[in-house]
Amino acid sequence: MSIAKVIVDVPSQNTNRLFDYGIPEKFESVVQPGVRIIVPFGPRKVLGYVISLAEYSEFAKVRQIEDVLDIAPALTPELLKIGKWLSQQTLSFYISCLQVMLPQVMKASYRKELWRLTEEELPEELENIFAGRGVIEYKEFEESNVSYHQLRQYVEDGWVDIHYEVKSRETTKTTTVVEPLMEPMQLEETLVDLSKQAKKQREIVQYFIDHQEPVPKKQLLSATSSSSSSLKPLLNQGVIKEYKQEVMRDPFSHREFERTQPFPLTDEQREAITPILHTLESETHDVFLLHGVTGSGKTEIYLQSIQKVLDQGKEAIMLVPEIALTPQMVERFKGRFGSKVAVLHSGLSAGEKYDEWRKIQRNEVQVVVGARSAIFAPFTNIGIIIIDEEHESSYKQEDRTRYHARDVAVERGKIHASPVVLGSATPALETYARAAKGNYKMLTLTKRMNNATMPDTELVDMRDELHQGNRSMFSRALLDKLRERIERGEQSVLFLNRRGYATFVMCRDCGHVKECPHCDIALTYHRRQERLKCHYCSYEEPMPHQCPECESKTIRYFGTGTQKVEEVLQELIPEARVLRMDVDTTRRKGAHERILNDFGDKKADILLGTQMIAKGLDFANVTLVGILAADALLNLPDFRAAEKTFQLLTQVSGRAGRHKLAGEVVVQTYSPDHYSIQLASQYDYEQFFNEEMKLRKAFRYPPYYYLTLFTISHPNQLKVQEVTQKIVVYMRNKLSEEADVLGPTPSALTRINNRYRYQCMVKYKDEPEQRKLIQRILHYYEDELKEENGLQISVDFQPYQLM
Ligand SMILES: Nc1ncnc2c1ncn2[C@@H]1O[C@H](COP(=O)(O)OP(=O)(O)OP(=O)(O)O)[C@@H](O)[C@H]1O
Numbered sequence: 001m002s003i004a005k006v007i008v009d010v011p012s013q014n015t016n017r018l019f020d021y022g023i024p025e026k027f028e029s030v031v032q033p034g035v036r037i038i039v040p041f042g043p044r045k046v047l048g049y050v051i052s053l054a055e056y057s058e059f060a061k062v063r064q065i066e067d068v069l070d071i072a073p074a075l076t077p078e079l080l081k082i083g084k085w086l087s088q089q090t091l092s093f094y095i096s097c098l099q100v101m102l103p104q105v106m107k108a109s110y111r112k113e114l115w116r117l118t119e120e121e122l123p124e125e126l127e128n129i130f131a132g133r134g135v136i137e138y139k140e141f142e143e144s145n146v147s148y149h150q151l152r153q154y155v156e157d158g159w160v161d162i163h164y165e166v167k168s169r170e171t172t173k174t175t176t177v178v179e180p181l182m183e184p185m186q187l188e189e190t191l192v193d194l195s196k197q198a199k200k201q202r203e204i205v206q207y208f209i210d211h212q213e214p215v216p217k218k219q220l221l222s223a224t225s226s227s228s229s230s231l232k233p234l235l236n237q238g239v240i241k242e243y244k245q246e247v248m249r250d251p252f253s254h255r256e257f258e259r260t261q262p263f264p265l266t267d268e269q270r271e272a273i274t275p276i277l278h279t280l281e282s283e284t285h286d287v288f289l290l291h292g293v294t295g296s297g298k299t300e301i302y303l304q305s306i307q308k309v310l311d312q313g314k315e316a317i318m319l320v321p322e323i324a325l326t327p328q329m330v331e332r333f334k335g336r337f338g339s340k341v342a343v344l345h346s347g348l349s350a351g352e353k354y355d356e357w358r359k360i361q362r363n364e365v366q367v368v369v370g371a372r373s374a375i376f377a378p379f380t381n382i383g384i385i386i387i388d389e390e391h392e393s394s395y396k397q398e399d400r401t402r403y404h405a406r407d408v409a410v411e412r413g414k415i416h417a418s419p420v421v422l423g424s425a426t427p428a429l430e431t432y433a434r435a436a437k438g439n440y441k442m443l444t445l446t447k448r449m450n451n452a453t454m455p456d457t458e459l460v461d462m463r464d465e466l467h468q469g470n471r472s473m474f475s476r477a478l479l480d481k482l483r484e485r486i487e488r489g490e491q492s493v494l495f496l497n498r499r500g501y502a503t504f505v506m507c508r509d510c511g512h513v514k515e516c517p518h519c520d521i522a523l524t525y526h527r528r529q530e531r532l533k534c535h536y537c538s539y540e541e542p543m544p545h546q547c548p549e550c551e552s553k554t555i556r557y558f559g560t561g562t563q564k565v566e567e568v569l570q571e572l573i574p575e576a577r578v579l580r581m582d583v584d585t586t587r588r589k590g591a592h593e594r595i596l597n598d599f600g601d602k603k604a605d606i607l608l609g610t611q612m613i614a615k616g617l618d619f620a621n622v623t624l625v626g627i628l629a630a631d632a633l634l635n636l637p638d639f640r641a642a643e644k645t646f647q648l649l650t651q652v653s654g655r656a657g658r659h660k661l662a663g664e665v666v667v668q669t670y671s672p673d674h675y676s677i678q679l680a681s682q683y684d685y686e687q688f689f690n691e692e693m694k695l696r697k698a699f700r701y702p703p704y705y706y707l708t709l710f711t712i713s714h715p716n717q718l719k720v721q722e723v724t725q726k727i728v729v730y731m732r733n734k735l736s737e738e739a740d741v742l743g744p745t746p747s748a749l750t751r752i753n754n755r756y757r758y759q760c761m762v763k764y765k766d767e768p769e770q771r772k773l774i775q776r777i778l779h780y781y782e783d784e785l786k787e788e789n790g791l792q793i794s795v796d797f798q799p800y801q802l803m
């Protein structure tokens with residue numbers, strides 16, 4: 001009897017290992033590494049992943065696999081390997097690392113169905129269960145005599161497929177298709193026989209003389225401007241037939257993508273792409289940093305590198321930050337590679353994501369464009385992995401499995417012997433430092449396309465504005481320039497940084513700020529409902545009319561939201577047509593795209609938005625970018641605050657003057673002398689790098705030192721302090737002299753959801769024993785960690801969020 005080595009879905013320290021299970025004979029041909037199964041575990045039944053197979057078990061008694069969920073493995077052998085690596089890197093449970101690589105649908109509870117994929121008569125034993133139906137419950141198959149082995153063959157041969165039914169019909173969709181049953185010659189004869197009055201029928205027949213392929217009914221009816229009733233007689237006469245077919249939900253199917261051709265590269269671009277093409281030819285792994293100013297044609301280099309990979313018969317992963325995954329961005333890839341492209345981003349429904357993932361798994365596409373989790377695309381022959389805007393912190397997952405997509409990319413690149421390209425105008429300091437040292441190969445683009453120059457930047461000191469009597473959030477310079485654009489028929493982009501921006505309620509008399517009673521954080525004012533809400537624990541209360549401290553009636557909303565800016569802007573420039581893009585206006589599906597299309601069609605003079613508009617926008621008519629409060633980020637409790645500010649200012653400025661018209665940028669700030677604001681306005685990345693590196697060195701931060709952040713939480717504050725103290729002492733004793741162990745410190749968000757949070761930060765250069773030590777700590781607290789609402793210890797290697 002053979003044995004499956006299984007990881008079970010019980011995330012805990014002592015189940016974080018392989019368990020042996022026997023494989024019942026009926027499952028023998030389908031149980032293979034990467035397949036998900038159901039196994040008995042204690043008194044329960046749990047999900048498990050088959051990791052490997054063995055002839056024998058060391059254990060006298062093994063329990064049997066109860067059920068098999070996948071006919072084709074959910075995870076490839078390579079991804080199983082990556083999962084293992086990931087769990088070692090992040091000290092997460094193996095099971096969590098396997099789960100993180102799969103679409104949500106495959107983790108949720110679901111019902112399984114078998115779907116008929118063809119109208120043809122199925123092989124007899126299958127047809128016996130289907131009995132003419134298109135969809136049956138998977139159970140019906142399990143109750144039949146058809147073996148798993150046979151079913152797998154039928155799936156491979158394309159007769160049927162297995163579907164996961166999540167919340168009604170989320171996962172799959174069908175459409176009615178019409179197909180001619182006759183050859184063109186016969187159709188011609190039919191046409192002759194049809195009466196002249198049957199105009200619509202004639203048109204339909206003519207349509208199929210011209211097109212022999214099956215066509216969606218809707219499309220046919222609209223092409224021939226006819227209705228279902230005209231199809232009927234033709235169906236009855238056996239001229240055509242109609243049937244239901246599964247459609248992959250293609251979220252961009254309603255769009256026609258104009259196919260684009262590769263541009264002849266500029267000299268600079270050619271010089272940059274050549275080393276990439278060389279590694280592709282020699283099929284070797286290498287990591288490149290493509291450092292190119294905004295608008296320098298990095299994307300074209302990605303496109304042409306991917307083309308080369310496709311020519312080699314291989315596959316490409318293209319990562320783009322979630323907020324840059326705009327329709328405009330997708331269009332550039334779909335435009336070049338058409339239906340070879342799958343797109344994965346959070347705007348898709350669970351079912352849509354699953355469909356896109358399936359296209360990858362079935363080898364129906366060769367390119368995936370997606371946000372962070374697309375790094376786990378189940379391709380088997382990866383030729384290149386590209387990460388655009390590689391400095392973006394959204395590439396780091398912040399909960400559970402705290403992985404960085406960049407690290408996974410490099411690991412997969414090694415396994416597939418293929419290059420990894422990291423692109424950015426403002427690389428992360430870590431990345432640039434590695435390239436400067438020669439660990440990564442540096443490729444540089446210094447010029448903008450179309451001979452465009454970087455826009456001129458004017459820094460406006462908002463303190464001066466105030467002293468001159470301007471109390472509005474718009475400086476006079478910015479207003480003048482906005483009016484100027486409207487007169488000239490040009491467009492402007494206004495950027496308001498919401499992250500770290502004040503949106504709280506404050507009493508003007510006594511300075512009291514309304515805070516969440518559970519989280520020690522200012523409540524956020526929501527205008528529409530006139531309520532205050534906590535963004536951490538979802539606590540809310542009505543907006544107070546007087547200050548709870550001093551009873552003054554001057555308590556009011558401080559800070560500025562995009563909505564407020566829009567109102568003020570309309571007052572100051574009534575003739576301006578303003579489009580607002582923020583979480584509120586883009587909640588509805590497709591809204592994002594509509595706003596951008598409207599702006600592209602010049603239906604507005606000003607696009608006002610948050611982070612969402614910082615990236616990827618490429619509009620020829622935009623000649624002015626205004627940044628309303630450049631310093632909002634500078635004040636976050638984060639050692640990367642200056643770096644983030646520099647990156648954001650550069651990105652936002654990069655939206656102006658990308659084509660023929662020259663661009664201009666106005667930056668409003670209360671700290672115009674800060675080096676990150678100064679150097680961003682001069683587009684001097686290298687100088688910024690040098691300045692920032694000095695500080696990082698002095699304060700022992702990355703990239704000079706690595707960080708490990710422990711966050712310990714518990715409802716009892718004393719308990720948290722005590723545990724954190726113990727961890728600090730333990731690490732201090734065990735690590736080398738070179739390491740700094742800081743703490744215990746209350747986290748910046750000291751209380752979330754009635755749990756106190758303390759942290760311990762380790763700064764180190766090289767501590768090979770560190771992971772082992774941490775594992776020991778986690779083992780030590782094992783029992784307490786298991787308790788619900790008890791102790792929690794999270795460990796973040798290379799943390800990005802320090803709150
Ligand atoms: N070789 C080329 N010849 C002509 N036009 C080009 C060429 N390469 C790129 N372009 C065009 O130049 C513009 C800017 O290029 P692209 O958007 O690729 O730059 P980027 O470096 O990716 O910019 P960003 O980082 O700001 O998003 C685009 O409109 C693109 O189509």
Ligand SMILES: [Zn+2]
Nearest residue numbers: 507510547550
């Ligand atoms: Zn007050």
Ligand SMILES: [Zn+2]
Nearest residue numbers: 516519534537
């Ligand atoms: Zn709260």
